[in-house]
Amino acid sequence: MIGIDRDDEALAAASRRLQRFGEAVVIVRENFADITRVLRAQGLQQVDGILFDLGASSMQFEDAARGFSFAIAGPLDMRMDRRQSRTAAGLVNHLPEEELAGIIWRYGEERWSRRIARAIMRARPLATTTELAEVVAGAIPRRSWPRGIHPATRTFQALRIAVNDELLNLEKAIPDAAEALREAGRLCAITFHSLEDRTIKHTFLRLSRGCTCPPGTSASMSSGKRLLRILTKKPVTASPAEIARNPRARSAKLRAAERISEVEA
Ligand SMILES: C[S@@+](CC[C@H](N)C(=O)[O-])C[C@H]1O[C@@H](n2cnc3c(N)ncnc32)[C@H](O)[C@@H]1O
Known part of the structure:
Protein backbone atom coordinates (compact mmCIF):
# COMPACT_ATOMS: atom_id res chain seq x y z
CA MET A 1 0.00 0.00 0.00
CA ILE A 2 1.28 3.42 -0.91
CA GLY A 3 -0.04 6.40 1.03
CA ILE A 4 0.33 9.86 -0.48
CA ASP A 5 -0.11 13.14 1.37
CA ARG A 6 1.62 16.49 0.97
CA ASP A 7 1.19 17.44 4.63
CA ASP A 8 4.17 16.48 6.80
CA GLU A 9 2.03 16.27 9.96
CA ALA A 10 -0.46 13.92 8.30
CA LEU A 11 2.43 11.74 7.18
CA ALA A 12 3.96 11.63 10.65
CA ALA A 13 0.61 10.58 12.17
CA ALA A 14 0.03 7.96 9.47
CA SER A 15 3.55 6.56 9.86
CA ARG A 16 3.00 6.09 13.60
CA ARG A 17 -0.38 4.47 13.11
CA LEU A 18 0.69 2.14 10.32
CA GLN A 19 4.09 1.21 11.74
CA ARG A 20 3.00 -2.35 12.56
CA PHE A 21 2.51 -3.11 8.87
CA GLY A 22 6.22 -2.65 8.30
CA GLU A 23 7.38 -2.59 4.70
CA ALA A 24 3.93 -3.46 3.36
CA VAL A 25 3.08 0.23 3.68
CA VAL A 26 5.03 3.01 2.00
CA ILE A 27 4.21 6.59 2.88
CA VAL A 28 5.35 9.42 0.65
CA ARG A 29 5.19 13.20 0.82
CA GLU A 30 3.99 14.02 -2.65
CA MET A 59 -6.17 17.65 12.00
CA GLN A 60 -5.60 20.62 9.69
CA PHE A 61 -8.89 22.33 10.65
CA GLU A 62 -8.35 21.90 14.38
CA ASP A 63 -4.80 23.22 14.56
CA ALA A 64 -5.01 27.03 14.92
CA ALA A 65 -1.44 27.42 13.63
CA ARG A 66 -2.42 25.95 10.24
CA GLY A 67 -4.87 28.80 9.63
CA PHE A 68 -7.69 26.75 8.05
CA SER A 69 -10.41 27.65 10.53
CA PHE A 70 -12.42 30.86 10.89
CA ALA A 71 -13.39 29.71 14.37
CA ILE A 72 -9.94 29.76 15.99
CA ALA A 73 -7.42 32.59 15.70
CA GLY A 74 -4.31 31.69 13.74
CA PRO A 75 -2.12 33.03 10.94
CA LEU A 76 -3.68 33.18 7.47
CA ASP A 77 -1.79 30.17 6.19
CA MET A 78 -4.01 27.29 4.85
CA ARG A 79 -1.15 25.46 3.14
CA MET A 80 -1.39 21.70 3.08
CA ASP A 81 2.22 21.54 1.95
CA ARG A 82 4.16 24.02 4.06
CA ARG A 83 7.09 23.93 1.64
CA GLN A 84 5.11 25.99 -0.86
CA SER A 85 5.35 29.77 -0.78
CA ARG A 86 1.72 30.68 -1.58
CA THR A 87 -0.33 31.24 1.58
CA ALA A 88 -3.82 32.60 2.28
CA ALA A 89 -2.20 35.81 3.62
CA GLY A 90 -0.40 36.22 0.31
CA LEU A 91 -3.66 36.00 -1.63
CA VAL A 92 -5.76 38.09 0.75
CA ASN A 93 -3.18 40.88 1.11
CA HIS A 94 -1.75 41.07 -2.41
CA LEU A 95 -4.25 39.96 -5.06
CA PRO A 96 -6.09 42.64 -7.03
CA GLU A 97 -9.73 43.04 -5.96
CA GLU A 98 -11.14 41.49 -9.15
CA GLU A 99 -9.03 38.36 -8.80
CA LEU A 100 -9.92 37.95 -5.15
CA ALA A 101 -13.62 38.31 -5.96
CA GLY A 102 -13.20 35.74 -8.76
CA ILE A 103 -11.68 33.17 -6.41
CA ILE A 104 -14.39 33.69 -3.79
CA TRP A 105 -17.08 33.40 -6.48
CA ARG A 106 -15.64 30.37 -8.28
CA TYR A 107 -14.31 28.29 -5.41
CA GLY A 108 -16.72 29.43 -2.71
CA GLU A 109 -19.85 29.80 -4.85
CA GLU A 110 -20.37 32.93 -2.77
CA ARG A 111 -22.88 35.37 -4.24
CA TRP A 112 -21.49 38.23 -2.12
CA SER A 113 -17.98 37.76 -3.51
CA ARG A 114 -17.58 41.32 -4.85
CA ARG A 115 -18.65 42.94 -1.59
CA ILE A 116 -16.37 40.62 0.35
CA ALA A 117 -13.39 41.38 -1.90
CA ARG A 118 -14.04 45.11 -1.54
CA ALA A 119 -14.23 44.83 2.26
CA ILE A 120 -10.97 42.87 2.29
CA MET A 121 -9.27 45.54 0.18
CA ARG A 122 -10.34 48.21 2.68
CA ALA A 123 -9.27 46.17 5.72
CA ARG A 124 -5.95 44.76 4.53
CA PRO A 125 -3.31 43.91 5.56
CA LEU A 126 -5.05 41.13 7.46
CA ALA A 127 -2.99 38.83 9.65
CA THR A 128 -5.30 36.31 11.30
CA THR A 129 -8.15 33.96 10.45
CA THR A 130 -10.53 35.57 12.93
CA GLU A 131 -9.80 39.08 11.56
CA LEU A 132 -10.64 37.84 8.08
CA ALA A 133 -13.77 36.05 9.32
CA GLU A 134 -15.00 39.30 10.89
CA VAL A 135 -14.37 41.32 7.73
CA VAL A 136 -16.23 38.72 5.63
CA ALA A 137 -19.17 38.55 8.03
CA GLY A 138 -19.35 42.36 8.04
CA ALA A 139 -19.47 42.46 4.24
CA ILE A 140 -22.56 40.25 3.96
CA PRO A 141 -25.90 41.84 4.91
CA ARG A 142 -27.05 40.13 8.10
CA ARG A 143 -30.40 39.10 6.61
CA SER A 144 -28.44 37.16 3.96
CA TRP A 145 -26.16 35.25 6.31
CA PRO A 146 -26.39 31.57 5.44
CA ARG A 147 -28.35 29.41 7.83
CA GLY A 148 -26.48 26.86 9.92
CA ILE A 149 -22.98 27.87 8.81
CA HIS A 150 -20.67 30.77 9.64
CA PRO A 151 -20.93 33.59 7.04
CA ALA A 152 -17.19 33.19 6.29
CA THR A 153 -17.43 29.45 5.54
CA ARG A 154 -17.60 29.86 1.75
CA THR A 155 -14.80 32.44 1.59
CA PHE A 156 -12.52 30.23 3.68
CA GLN A 157 -13.30 27.24 1.45
CA ALA A 158 -12.50 29.33 -1.62
CA LEU A 159 -9.17 30.56 -0.29
CA ARG A 160 -8.19 27.06 0.81
CA ILE A 161 -8.94 25.65 -2.63
CA ALA A 162 -6.94 28.45 -4.28
CA VAL A 163 -3.95 28.23 -1.92
CA ASN A 164 -3.69 24.48 -2.52
CA ASP A 165 -4.78 24.38 -6.18
C1 LIG B 1 -9.78 14.32 4.35
S1 LIG B 1 -8.02 14.28 4.68
C2 LIG B 1 -7.73 12.55 4.74
C3 LIG B 1 -6.65 12.13 5.64
C4 LIG B 1 -6.46 10.62 5.85
N1 LIG B 1 -7.05 9.80 4.82
C5 LIG B 1 -6.99 10.22 7.19
O1 LIG B 1 -8.00 9.52 7.26
O2 LIG B 1 -6.41 10.66 8.21
C6 LIG B 1 -7.34 14.78 3.15
C7 LIG B 1 -5.83 14.81 3.09
O3 LIG B 1 -5.46 14.97 1.71
C8 LIG B 1 -4.30 15.75 1.64
N2 LIG B 1 -4.25 16.31 0.28
C9 LIG B 1 -5.13 17.15 -0.29
N3 LIG B 1 -4.77 17.43 -1.56
C10 LIG B 1 -3.63 16.72 -1.79
C11 LIG B 1 -2.77 16.58 -2.92
N4 LIG B 1 -3.02 17.22 -4.08
N5 LIG B 1 -1.70 15.75 -2.83
C12 LIG B 1 -1.46 15.09 -1.66
N6 LIG B 1 -2.23 15.18 -0.56
C13 LIG B 1 -3.30 16.00 -0.62
C14 LIG B 1 -4.44 16.78 2.73
O4 LIG B 1 -3.18 17.26 3.14
C15 LIG B 1 -5.16 15.95 3.83
O5 LIG B 1 -4.25 15.47 4.77
Whole structure:
Protein backbone atom coordinates (compact mmCIF):
# COMPACT_ATOMS: atom_id res chain seq x y z
CA MET A 1 0.00 0.00 0.00
CA ILE A 2 1.28 3.42 -0.91
CA GLY A 3 -0.04 6.40 1.03
CA ILE A 4 0.33 9.86 -0.48
CA ASP A 5 -0.11 13.14 1.37
CA ARG A 6 1.62 16.49 0.97
CA ASP A 7 1.19 17.44 4.63
CA ASP A 8 4.17 16.48 6.80
CA GLU A 9 2.03 16.27 9.96
CA ALA A 10 -0.46 13.92 8.30
CA LEU A 11 2.43 11.74 7.18
CA ALA A 12 3.96 11.63 10.65
CA ALA A 13 0.61 10.58 12.17
CA ALA A 14 0.03 7.96 9.47
CA SER A 15 3.55 6.56 9.86
CA ARG A 16 3.00 6.09 13.60
CA ARG A 17 -0.38 4.47 13.11
CA LEU A 18 0.69 2.14 10.32
CA GLN A 19 4.09 1.21 11.74
CA ARG A 20 3.00 -2.35 12.56
CA PHE A 21 2.51 -3.11 8.87
CA GLY A 22 6.22 -2.65 8.30
CA GLU A 23 7.38 -2.59 4.70
CA ALA A 24 3.93 -3.46 3.36
CA VAL A 25 3.08 0.23 3.68
CA VAL A 26 5.03 3.01 2.00
CA ILE A 27 4.21 6.59 2.88
CA VAL A 28 5.35 9.42 0.65
CA ARG A 29 5.19 13.20 0.82
CA GLU A 30 3.99 14.02 -2.65
CA ASN A 31 1.21 15.76 -4.51
CA PHE A 32 -1.24 13.13 -5.78
CA ALA A 33 -1.30 15.01 -9.09
CA ASP A 34 2.10 13.35 -9.60
CA ILE A 35 0.70 9.85 -9.07
CA THR A 36 2.24 8.46 -12.27
CA ARG A 37 5.74 9.52 -11.20
CA VAL A 38 5.14 8.39 -7.60
CA LEU A 39 4.12 4.88 -8.68
CA ARG A 40 6.99 4.64 -11.13
CA ALA A 41 9.44 5.61 -8.38
CA GLN A 42 8.09 2.65 -6.39
CA GLY A 43 8.69 0.40 -9.39
CA LEU A 44 4.98 0.00 -10.10
CA GLN A 45 3.20 0.16 -13.45
CA GLN A 46 -0.25 -0.84 -12.23
CA VAL A 47 -2.18 -0.97 -8.96
CA ASP A 48 -5.31 -2.83 -7.78
CA GLY A 49 -7.16 0.13 -6.36
CA ILE A 50 -6.90 3.82 -5.57
CA LEU A 51 -8.81 5.78 -2.94
CA PHE A 52 -8.82 9.57 -2.88
CA ASP A 53 -9.86 10.86 0.56
CA LEU A 54 -10.11 14.48 -0.49
CA GLY A 55 -10.13 17.92 1.02
CA ALA A 56 -8.60 19.10 4.25
CA SER A 57 -8.34 16.93 7.36
CA SER A 58 -9.76 17.42 10.84
CA MET A 59 -6.17 17.65 12.00
CA GLN A 60 -5.60 20.62 9.69
CA PHE A 61 -8.89 22.33 10.65
CA GLU A 62 -8.35 21.90 14.38
CA ASP A 63 -4.80 23.22 14.56
CA ALA A 64 -5.01 27.03 14.92
CA ALA A 65 -1.44 27.42 13.63
CA ARG A 66 -2.42 25.95 10.24
CA GLY A 67 -4.87 28.80 9.63
CA PHE A 68 -7.69 26.75 8.05
CA SER A 69 -10.41 27.65 10.53
CA PHE A 70 -12.42 30.86 10.89
CA ALA A 71 -13.39 29.71 14.37
CA ILE A 72 -9.94 29.76 15.99
CA ALA A 73 -7.42 32.59 15.70
CA GLY A 74 -4.31 31.69 13.74
CA PRO A 75 -2.12 33.03 10.94
CA LEU A 76 -3.68 33.18 7.47
CA ASP A 77 -1.79 30.17 6.19
CA MET A 78 -4.01 27.29 4.85
CA ARG A 79 -1.15 25.46 3.14
CA MET A 80 -1.39 21.70 3.08
CA ASP A 81 2.22 21.54 1.95
CA ARG A 82 4.16 24.02 4.06
CA ARG A 83 7.09 23.93 1.64
CA GLN A 84 5.11 25.99 -0.86
CA SER A 85 5.35 29.77 -0.78
CA ARG A 86 1.72 30.68 -1.58
CA THR A 87 -0.33 31.24 1.58
CA ALA A 88 -3.82 32.60 2.28
CA ALA A 89 -2.20 35.81 3.62
CA GLY A 90 -0.40 36.22 0.31
CA LEU A 91 -3.66 36.00 -1.63
CA VAL A 92 -5.76 38.09 0.75
CA ASN A 93 -3.18 40.88 1.11
CA HIS A 94 -1.75 41.07 -2.41
CA LEU A 95 -4.25 39.96 -5.06
CA PRO A 96 -6.09 42.64 -7.03
CA GLU A 97 -9.73 43.04 -5.96
CA GLU A 98 -11.14 41.49 -9.15
CA GLU A 99 -9.03 38.36 -8.80
CA LEU A 100 -9.92 37.95 -5.15
CA ALA A 101 -13.62 38.31 -5.96
CA GLY A 102 -13.20 35.74 -8.76
CA ILE A 103 -11.68 33.17 -6.41
CA ILE A 104 -14.39 33.69 -3.79
CA TRP A 105 -17.08 33.40 -6.48
CA ARG A 106 -15.64 30.37 -8.28
CA TYR A 107 -14.31 28.29 -5.41
CA GLY A 108 -16.72 29.43 -2.71
CA GLU A 109 -19.85 29.80 -4.85
CA GLU A 110 -20.37 32.93 -2.77
CA ARG A 111 -22.88 35.37 -4.24
CA TRP A 112 -21.49 38.23 -2.12
CA SER A 113 -17.98 37.76 -3.51
CA ARG A 114 -17.58 41.32 -4.85
CA ARG A 115 -18.65 42.94 -1.59
CA ILE A 116 -16.37 40.62 0.35
CA ALA A 117 -13.39 41.38 -1.90
CA ARG A 118 -14.04 45.11 -1.54
CA ALA A 119 -14.23 44.83 2.26
CA ILE A 120 -10.97 42.87 2.29
CA MET A 121 -9.27 45.54 0.18
CA ARG A 122 -10.34 48.21 2.68
CA ALA A 123 -9.27 46.17 5.72
CA ARG A 124 -5.95 44.76 4.53
CA PRO A 125 -3.31 43.91 5.56
CA LEU A 126 -5.05 41.13 7.46
CA ALA A 127 -2.99 38.83 9.65
CA THR A 128 -5.30 36.31 11.30
CA THR A 129 -8.15 33.96 10.45
CA THR A 130 -10.53 35.57 12.93
CA GLU A 131 -9.80 39.08 11.56
CA LEU A 132 -10.64 37.84 8.08
CA ALA A 133 -13.77 36.05 9.32
CA GLU A 134 -15.00 39.30 10.89
CA VAL A 135 -14.37 41.32 7.73
CA VAL A 136 -16.23 38.72 5.63
CA ALA A 137 -19.17 38.55 8.03
CA GLY A 138 -19.35 42.36 8.04
CA ALA A 139 -19.47 42.46 4.24
CA ILE A 140 -22.56 40.25 3.96
CA PRO A 141 -25.90 41.84 4.91
CA ARG A 142 -27.05 40.13 8.10
CA ARG A 143 -30.40 39.10 6.61
CA SER A 144 -28.44 37.16 3.96
CA TRP A 145 -26.16 35.25 6.31
CA PRO A 146 -26.39 31.57 5.44
CA ARG A 147 -28.35 29.41 7.83
CA GLY A 148 -26.48 26.86 9.92
CA ILE A 149 -22.98 27.87 8.81
CA HIS A 150 -20.67 30.77 9.64
CA PRO A 151 -20.93 33.59 7.04
CA ALA A 152 -17.19 33.19 6.29
CA THR A 153 -17.43 29.45 5.54
CA ARG A 154 -17.60 29.86 1.75
CA THR A 155 -14.80 32.44 1.59
CA PHE A 156 -12.52 30.23 3.68
CA GLN A 157 -13.30 27.24 1.45
CA ALA A 158 -12.50 29.33 -1.62
CA LEU A 159 -9.17 30.56 -0.29
CA ARG A 160 -8.19 27.06 0.81
CA ILE A 161 -8.94 25.65 -2.63
CA ALA A 162 -6.94 28.45 -4.28
CA VAL A 163 -3.95 28.23 -1.92
CA ASN A 164 -3.69 24.48 -2.52
CA ASP A 165 -4.78 24.38 -6.18
CA GLU A 166 -7.18 21.65 -5.12
CA LEU A 167 -9.41 21.34 -8.18
CA LEU A 168 -6.59 21.52 -10.72
CA ASN A 169 -4.67 18.81 -8.89
CA LEU A 170 -7.78 16.65 -8.87
CA GLU A 171 -8.49 17.15 -12.57
CA LYS A 172 -4.98 15.99 -13.35
CA ALA A 173 -4.86 13.15 -10.83
CA ILE A 174 -8.07 11.28 -11.71
CA PRO A 175 -7.26 10.41 -15.36
CA ASP A 176 -3.70 9.49 -14.40
CA ALA A 177 -5.01 7.32 -11.57
CA ALA A 178 -7.46 5.61 -13.94
CA GLU A 179 -4.58 4.95 -16.30
CA ALA A 180 -2.57 3.36 -13.47
CA LEU A 181 -5.26 0.78 -12.60
CA ARG A 182 -5.06 -2.83 -13.66
CA GLU A 183 -8.09 -4.31 -15.41
CA ALA A 184 -11.06 -4.43 -12.97
CA GLY A 185 -9.09 -2.30 -10.52
CA ARG A 186 -11.17 0.26 -8.66
CA LEU A 187 -10.95 4.00 -8.30
CA CYS A 188 -12.87 5.58 -5.40
CA ALA A 189 -13.11 9.17 -4.28
CA ILE A 190 -14.61 10.66 -1.15
CA THR A 191 -15.42 14.35 -1.51
CA PHE A 192 -16.59 16.91 1.01
CA HIS A 193 -18.08 19.73 -1.05
CA SER A 194 -20.01 20.18 -4.27
CA LEU A 195 -17.15 21.53 -6.42
CA GLU A 196 -15.02 18.49 -5.61
CA ASP A 197 -17.93 16.13 -6.17
CA ARG A 198 -18.77 17.76 -9.50
CA THR A 199 -15.15 17.44 -10.61
CA ILE A 200 -15.16 13.72 -9.79
CA LYS A 201 -18.54 13.16 -11.39
CA HIS A 202 -17.61 14.89 -14.66
CA THR A 203 -14.14 13.38 -14.88
CA PHE A 204 -15.53 9.87 -14.26
CA LEU A 205 -18.16 10.50 -16.94
CA ARG A 206 -15.57 11.65 -19.47
CA LEU A 207 -13.36 8.67 -18.74
CA SER A 208 -16.30 6.29 -19.03
CA ARG A 209 -17.36 7.70 -22.39
CA GLY A 210 -13.89 8.12 -23.82
CA CYS A 211 -14.80 11.39 -25.48
CA THR A 212 -12.11 13.66 -26.85
CA CYS A 213 -11.41 16.52 -24.51
CA PRO A 214 -9.56 19.83 -24.87
CA PRO A 215 -5.87 19.09 -25.42
CA GLY A 216 -3.41 19.67 -22.64
CA THR A 217 -5.49 18.21 -19.82
CA SER A 218 -3.83 14.81 -19.59
CA ALA A 219 -2.61 12.14 -21.94
CA SER A 220 -5.44 9.69 -21.22
CA MET A 221 -8.21 12.26 -21.53
CA SER A 222 -7.05 13.73 -24.78
CA SER A 223 -6.39 10.31 -26.30
CA GLY A 224 -10.13 9.70 -26.09
CA LYS A 225 -9.64 6.23 -24.64
CA ARG A 226 -12.43 4.69 -22.56
CA LEU A 227 -10.95 3.72 -19.21
CA LEU A 228 -13.69 3.41 -16.60
CA ARG A 229 -17.08 1.94 -15.85
CA ILE A 230 -18.95 3.96 -13.24
CA LEU A 231 -20.18 1.83 -10.33
CA THR A 232 -22.12 4.49 -8.43
CA LYS A 233 -24.86 6.17 -10.41
CA LYS A 234 -25.50 8.35 -7.39
CA PRO A 235 -22.82 9.00 -4.78
CA VAL A 236 -22.87 6.88 -1.63
CA THR A 237 -23.50 8.95 1.49
CA ALA A 238 -23.26 8.24 5.21
CA SER A 239 -26.23 6.74 7.05
CA PRO A 240 -27.93 8.78 9.80
CA ALA A 241 -26.28 6.44 12.34
CA GLU A 242 -22.81 7.15 10.93
CA ILE A 243 -23.50 10.89 10.86
CA ALA A 244 -24.61 10.72 14.50
CA ARG A 245 -21.30 9.03 15.36
CA ASN A 246 -19.23 11.31 13.13
CA PRO A 247 -20.96 14.60 12.18
CA ARG A 248 -18.23 15.44 9.64
CA ALA A 249 -19.47 12.53 7.52
CA ARG A 250 -22.64 14.49 6.69
CA SER A 251 -21.14 16.14 3.63
CA ALA A 252 -19.10 13.14 2.45
CA LYS A 253 -19.90 11.61 -0.96
CA LEU A 254 -18.25 8.48 -2.30
CA ARG A 255 -18.06 7.72 -6.02
CA ALA A 256 -16.50 4.58 -7.43
CA ALA A 257 -15.48 3.35 -10.87
CA GLU A 258 -13.82 0.26 -12.30
CA ARG A 259 -11.12 0.00 -14.95
CA ILE A 260 -12.48 -1.68 -18.06
CA SER A 261 -10.61 -4.18 -20.18
CA GLU A 262 -8.75 -3.24 -23.37
CA VAL A 263 -11.42 -5.11 -25.37
CA GLU A 264 -14.26 -3.05 -23.90
CA ALA A 265 -12.34 0.18 -24.42
C1 LIG B 1 -9.78 14.32 4.35
S1 LIG B 1 -8.02 14.28 4.68
C2 LIG B 1 -7.73 12.55 4.74
C3 LIG B 1 -6.65 12.13 5.64
C4 LIG B 1 -6.46 10.62 5.85
N1 LIG B 1 -7.05 9.80 4.82
C5 LIG B 1 -6.99 10.22 7.19
O1 LIG B 1 -8.00 9.52 7.26
O2 LIG B 1 -6.41 10.66 8.21
C6 LIG B 1 -7.34 14.78 3.15
C7 LIG B 1 -5.83 14.81 3.09
O3 LIG B 1 -5.46 14.97 1.71
C8 LIG B 1 -4.30 15.75 1.64
N2 LIG B 1 -4.25 16.31 0.28
C9 LIG B 1 -5.13 17.15 -0.29
N3 LIG B 1 -4.77 17.43 -1.56
C10 LIG B 1 -3.63 16.72 -1.79
C11 LIG B 1 -2.77 16.58 -2.92
N4 LIG B 1 -3.02 17.22 -4.08
N5 LIG B 1 -1.70 15.75 -2.83
C12 LIG B 1 -1.46 15.09 -1.66
N6 LIG B 1 -2.23 15.18 -0.56
C13 LIG B 1 -3.30 16.00 -0.62
C14 LIG B 1 -4.44 16.78 2.73
O4 LIG B 1 -3.18 17.26 3.14
C15 LIG B 1 -5.16 15.95 3.83
O5 LIG B 1 -4.25 15.47 4.77
